[in-house]
Amino acid sequence: xxxxxxxxxxxxxxxxxxxxxxxxxxxxxxxxxxxxxxxxxxxxxxxxxxxxxxxxxxxxxxxxxxxxxxxxxxxxxxxxxxxxxxxxxxxxxxxxxxxxxxxxxxxxxxxxxxx
Amino acid sequence: xxxxxxxxxxxxxxxxxxxxxxxxxxxxxxxxxxxxxxxxxxxxxxxxxxxxxxxxxxxxxxxxxxxxxxxxxxxxxxxxxxxxxxxxxxxxxxxxxxxxxxxxxxxxxxxx
Numbered sequence: 001x002x003x004x005x006x007x008x009x010x011x012x013x014x015x016x017x018x019x020x021x022x023x024x025x026x027x028x029x030x031x032x033x034x035x036x037x038x039x040x041x042x043x044x045x046x047x048x049x050x051x052x053x054x055x056x057x058x059x060x061x062x063x064x065x066x067x068x069x070x071x072x073x074x075x076x077x078x079x080x081x082x083x084x085x086x087x088x089x090x091x092x093x094x095x096x097x098x099x100x101x102x103x104x105x106x107x108x109x110x111x112x113x114x115x
Numbered sequence: 116x117x118x119x120x121x122x123x124x125x126x127x128x129x130x131x132x133x134x135x136x137x138x139x140x141x142x143x144x145x146x147x148x149x150x151x152x153x154x155x156x157x158x159x160x161x162x163x164x165x166x167x168x169x170x171x172x173x174x175x176x177x178x179x180x181x182x183x184x185x186x187x188x189x190x191x192x193x194x195x196x197x198x199x200x201x202x203x204x205x206x207x208x209x210x211x212x213x214x215x216x217x218x219x220x221x222x223x224x225x226x227x
Binding site: 093101104106 | 119155157159207213216220221
């Protein structure tokens with residue numbers, strides 16, 4: 001069964017500190033992995049996409065890593081800001097043979113940044 | 116501004132009532148989707164459409180119905196057969212079926 005598990009469920013950090021969120025998946029065959037940021041009461045917004053051949057990708061203060069062998073990804077946030085408070089969702093796409101590769105969503109990590 | 120517009124933001128349903136959630140996009144995307152989000156769970160796919168006048172059931176289609184008469188619009192009807200409709204509903208679109216999703220701002224549906 002295709003699954004995406006994220007940890008921790010929630011995290012509280014002080015402004016200016018760094019943090020790392022984890023994503024483990026069992027989706028196969030693998031196509032790509034995206035990290036989304038979802039503010040409370042809003043829709044998710046894509047932060048970054050990782051394909052099989054990519055190990056690291058940065059988007060400003062966000063850095064995603066992918067280890068396709070162990071089926072793990074992480075999202076590292078540097079110098080956190082209050083606006084980073086949100087839910088971070090890991091989403092893995094199947095490499096289906098059709099025109100639609102099925103998505104499996106993690107349950108999200110709720111990050112709270114305190115001043 | 117290009118994007119996806121969902122309405123209403125909040126919706127209340129009475130027992131035995133059907134309600135319709137609106138989703139409109141002006142991104143010229145072919146594919147559109149409806150997801151349900153419950154606290155502590157990952158998003159679950161209700162229905163998706165890859166082209167006008169065609170749609171497919173997702174993982175939790177029972178108690179829901181959709182239509183795709185126009186490329187820009189993909190309304191979702193929550194029928195009285197859906198016994199636990201309270202959730203946050205997200206509409207999304209993508210250029211094709213395998214590309215990045217763009218999400219609307221969601222509709223919170225509650226039962227009176």
